[in-house]
Amino acid sequence: MAGLMAGFGHYTHAIVRGIPASLVNEALRTSPTEVEVDLSKARREHEAYVEVLGTRLGLEVVELPADEALPDCVFVEDAAVVCGDTALITRTGAESRRREAEVMRGALKDLNLNIVEMTDENATLDGGDVLFTGREFFVGLSKRTNQRGAEILADAFKDYAVSTVPVLEGLHLKSFCSMGGPGLIVIGSSEPAQKALKIMQQMSDHRYDKLTVPDDLAANCIYMNLPNKGHVLLHCTSEEFPESAKVFEKLKDHLLIPVSNMEKVKVDGALTCCSVLINKKADI
Amino acid sequence: MTTEGGSETEVKEKAEESATQPDQSEKATEDSKEGVDAAGEEKEKEKEKVKEGKEGKGISRYLPTWLKKQKSQSQTSPTKEAPPTEEAVDTVTQEEQGSAPEVNGHAEEVEEKEAEKSEQVKEKEAESHSNASADTEPAKEEKVEESAEKSPEETKEATEGEDTEEQKKEQEGTANGEEEVGGGEGGEGQGNTSIFQSPLRLVRKSKMKLVVCHVNLLDGSDFSCEVEKRAKGQFLFFKVCEHLNLLEKDYFGLTYTDNHEQKCWLDPTKEIKRQIRSNNWQFAFNVKFYPPDPSLLTEDITRYLLCLQLREDVATGRLPCSFVTHALLGSYTLQAEFGDYEPDQPRPLDYISQRTFAPNQNKEMEEKILELHKSHRGMTPAQADTQFLENAKKLSMYGVDLHHAKDSEGVDIMLGVCANGLLVYKDRLRINRFAWPKILKISYKRNNFYIKIRPGETEQFESTVGFKLQNHRSAKRLWKVCVENHSFFRLNAPEPPTKARFLTLGSKFRYSGRTQAQSRVASSLIDRPAPNFERTSSKRISRSLDGAPVISITEAGTAENGRDPHLELHSDSKSPMRVHGDNIYVRHSNLMLEDHDKTQEEVLKHQASISQLKRSFMEAPPPSPPQPNQWEKRLTSSPATTIRIQPQQVASEPVTDAAAADNSAPDTKEPPKTTEVEIEETVVVQEVSKAPKPGLVTVTITSPSDYEIREHEPKSEEEAVVAEEAKAMTQESISSESESEEEAEYHPNVSVSFSNTQIPEEKEEEEEEQEKKEEGRSTPDTAPLPTEVIEPVEATSQEAEKEDVEKREKNTEEEEEKETETSTDDPMMTPEEAPNGHALPEESVTVTVSPVVEAEIEEEEPKMNGESSLVEAEARPQVICCSEPPVVKTEMVTISDTFAAQKTEIATKEVPIVHTETKTITYEAAQVDGNGDGEPGVLMTAQTITSESLCTTTTTHITKTLKGGLSETRIEKRIVITGDCDIDHDQALAQAIKEAKEQHPDMSVTRVVVHKETELAEEED
Secondary structure, X not given: OOOOOOOOOOOOEEEXXXXXXXXXXXXXXXXXXXXXXXXXXXXXXXXXXXXXXXXXXXXXXXEEOOOOOOXXXXXXXXXXXXXXXXXXXXXXXXXHHOOHHHHHHHHHHHOOOEEEEOOOOOOOOOHXXXXXOXXXXXXXXXXXXXXXXXXXXXXXXXXXXXXXXXXXOOOOHHHOEEEEEOOEEEEEOXXXXXXXXXXXXXXXXXXXXXXXXOOOHHHOXXXXXXXXXXXEEEEOOOXXXXXXXXXXXXXXXXXXXXXXXXXXXXXXXOOHHHOEEXXXXXXX | OOOHHHHHHHHHHHHHHHHHHHHOOHHHHHHHHHHHHHHHHHHHHHHHHHHHHHHHHHHHOOOOHHHHHHHHHHHHOOOOOOOHXXXXXXXXXXXXXXXXXXXXXXXXXXXXXXXXXXXXXXXXXXXXXXXXXXXXXXXXXXXXXXXXXXXXXXXXXXXXXXXXXXXXXXXXXXXXXXXHHOHXXXXXXXXXXXXXXXXXXXXXHHHOOEEEXXXXXXXXXXXXXXXXXXXXXXXXXXXXXHHHOOOOHHHEEEEXXXXXXXXXXXXXXXXXXXXXXXXXXXXXXXXXXXOOOHHHOOOHHHHXXXXXXXXXXXXXXXXXXXXXXXXXXXXXXXXXXXXXXXXXXXXXXXXXXXXXXXXXXXXHHHHHHHHHHHOOOOOOHHHHHXXXXXXXXXXXXXXXXXXXXXXXXXXXXXXXXXXXXXXXXXXXXXXXXXXXXXXEEEXXXXXXXXXXXXXXXXXOOOEEEEEEOOOHHHHHHHHHHHHHHHHHHXXXXXXXXXOOHHHHOOOOOOOOOOOHHHHHHHHHOOOOOOOOOOOOHHHHHHHOOOOOOOOOEOOOOOOOOOXXXXXXXXXOOOOOOEOOOOOOOOOOOXXXXXXXXOOHHHHHHHHHHHHHOOOHHHHOOXXXXXXXXXXXXXXXXXXXXXXXXXXXXXXXXXXXXXXXXXXXXXXXXXXXXXXXXXXXXXXXXXXXOOOOOOOOEXXXXXXXXXXXXXEOOOOOHHHHHHHXXXXXXXXXXXXXXXXHHHHHHOXXXXXXXXXXXXXXXXXHHHHHHHHHHHHXXXXXXXXXXXXXXXXXXXXXXXXXXXXXXXXXXXXXXXXXXXXXXXXXXXXXXXXXXXXXXXXXXXXXXXXXXXXXXXXXXXXXXXXXXXXXXXXXXOOOOOOOOXXXXXXXXXXXXXXXXXXXXXXXXXXXXXXXXXXXXXXXXXXXXXXXXXXXXXXXXXXXXXXXXXXXXXXXXXXXXXXXXXXXXXXXXXXXXXXXXXXXXXXXXXXXXXXHHHXXXXXXXXXXXXXXXXXXXXXXXXXXX
């Protein structure tokens, strides 16, 4: 039926953005690592990622040009939260990234989404802290996201419960979890991750199954429910996280697509970070 | 009032009654009884007042002179107590009552007599009422009701002839279910023959009359009907449901706006008048419990009403939703009310813009609504409603009742009560959630609201989370909402009755209706053709009824179409549903499923087939509708009984150990849920039970010489005023009492302690209370004056009841603190915790003040040792482990001789109690020894006698203790009298003492403890 909360995982469009060369040296990192990002390798990975979305899965991919002034611009997820036909343009926690919203806003407008701005100067929110389960939102209160930001998100998506979850470790809430299907939360096995899961479960009126993977970062995957393809899951490769990959492989009902993310992860980029998924053919 | 003539009438009346009852169905009988009880309660209350005023007299006969003095002091101290006039008037009565006990050897009998008396009085009242009343209408109506009890048909006839049309209608509607509902009224109406009228009565009668109630219905129309001024909430509610042709009424309720502009739920079990506290008989019909899955409702009409409520919720912003959802819901509304989109319709936007779909409605939204409306072509109204609900129910705030509060740090938050538990919001964010299974206890004190949380997997201890509300009314309101929601959604059936004994303590409020589970069963048995009803749409187009919350439209006729009066089923929470045989139809619960399919034809077909079929087994009694068992009846009739909301608590009682176990036991009722998270529901204990009972009279006679008398009589100024009016005003006086009680809430100490005692869980609270006591003291105003006189006697008696002990201790402490402050505070103390007087169940409606007289008489043979090593085990007390620390002290309360010296000092106001406490400690040690040596107490007898209005339970324990070669035999008698009506505690006490002496001439009465608990009628809300 048409209506509220129908079709979790239904997407028609994806917004992605290129990788600027500045990513290598200027992208924000949670921990100063000596590990250097191989730009060309990163770009190859990203191309593969986009290809999966567009070619393999048939989404209409909107590719935004990279901006050298915005080293983190490839991580489009943080710039906007889209649910239904409403898009919230965020005010990212890192001030250096605020301008990423400009191009994003334009793209979302082009898609005829209702744009909601986060104008409050006290609010910060990174899309990476927003976990939408299909029935409700969990917003991680992290270094990048504060209460006010979460409130504005709640205001933008009034239909849904918005619960806050403290993120004690890691960059974002989705640095250690994501949705693996309707009612299925993929969660890392670290203590902070498990703790966060507990909180989410306690805060929710709904029941969620969990899929625990050994590696927190591997818990970040992309679930879609696409026509003709059913449950689709983009997850880590066995090269990157062999143990976790095995866990994903147990999901029999899913179309499993391992996607390499070796380079971007060096600058805290996870799978979900690199796209904004949109369901434009909203039922209503 | 009790003149000889009166007694004659009484006899007559009784005869009539008895004759009548056999004829009636069981149910009817019950009802009638209840009705009687209710009426009796009022009377009793009146009496009670009087008695209270006179208190000293009753007991004084049995007490030494010095004691009398004290008593009188105590009496006088409360300015609010019954005025002299009242006394004068009532003197005669009082004496009569007083005499009664003497005649009977048994306390119980006395009680019964009292009950009878109350009935008499009541009847008399009724008589006088009818006679004196200038306008016949009220009297007739009452009559009718009465007759209704006998046979519905008669009622109708009578009604038709005499009543106005409107009344007729109402009566017809109500006739079926009426008995239950209108108990109070029926009772009043009972005697027409009256010969006797006291001037007072006349006064009163003039006051008694019908009142016009205006009820705002969900479609914006106004329904008005006349109800007797003393009608209970239930009565009005049923009339409204009748009018709406609504059978699945458990999800709904009536609200009124209190003096503080707060919306309150009308308690069905209480008199309307006492709740609204004003002359504004204006109500609103609303959804009280939002069904989590509306598709499980049986009837379309129920869904329709739910839709109306939700439309209002959405339009006012109470149920927030996004633009798209607004549009979607609006489009279903249009489809339901107008049918398919008509392209030809001129300027469709005009009519849309006249209705309110959203708080921030704009052209864009209206266009969207129209656009979506087009897509619903072919959808029936029922289908559209269903779709509406399917979407609305997913909204995160669906069914969430928000209350403003502050967290422990003073941050503004919102507490949301819903089907699943308690939600905590800060701004729009959910910051915490406590599912019902996680909550062990819910309580409130003053303006604090507490929930005790079950320990998580990794935690060892339960934690208590506290919130501050604006004021204690808010706290209480929140608490009540929690209690009701938990009961409704979480329990399969209302909590089972508690043991008789415990009934005396705790708050009386609990959810009185059916639970969702029961409601579902009941509605599955609905056998009637789907009622036709008109969706307000077409008529109301221009009026914008839908979205407009407050708009009242003159047109009422919403739900009445197609309804055949005879077909109506009246299912009351307490009565099995009745179906009038002629019209039996196959149940059509499947109909709804059909509706989901979009084919109208199928639906119609289905309906047609349904209407042709009859269900053979329909007569079978519906399984779940709770039929009052003995306990329930009692509960209903006596407010006091209601005390414990949760059975678990009951179990916990004085014996702490048991508590833990007990808690788990009750849990079993709840379906276990397994969740990955720790959310298993083992024990969900709702904390309800704080006893608000304002008036407690504790008389402890340890030895002949020792007397501990505490009088907590809640009397309010209003009472005094009322008193002048005398009996005629009974009702009012009652209300005033209740008010005073509410005020009492500010003083949590005493009452709390009492209630707490029995409930282990509460003990913690007690501690808290103690802390708060100081605060509480500040508000001494209304508080009744409790006087505590403790005279220590040689023999130390251990209180069998730990509770008492604790109470005393607390009292003592408190009082010490207060010192100057009169004991007055004590009675009121419990307030917050105590859910005051909401007595739920019942029919006890009138009984705002339900007095419970607990007389504990311990007879001890004087022992040489000051330490009586008696282990008085109450039946249960033998397990004395308290899981909760505060409880530990329990049993020690004994008044020791040492204090005897102090007796003299004991001024009424200064509570000797302090000493008591000390003593207690001492004895404790003694007790321990005693326990080791002595045999456990033996429960000799336990009997419960239940009369219509009173329940008397006598428990006798005999304890033999060997200590140091001395054997001591202690007999403890515990008499618990609970009743709707006022109990003459003096009389009861006197009787009990007398009886004890007679039975054991060779023993001495060492202690008498009287707890008198009065129920507050209405909360301030």
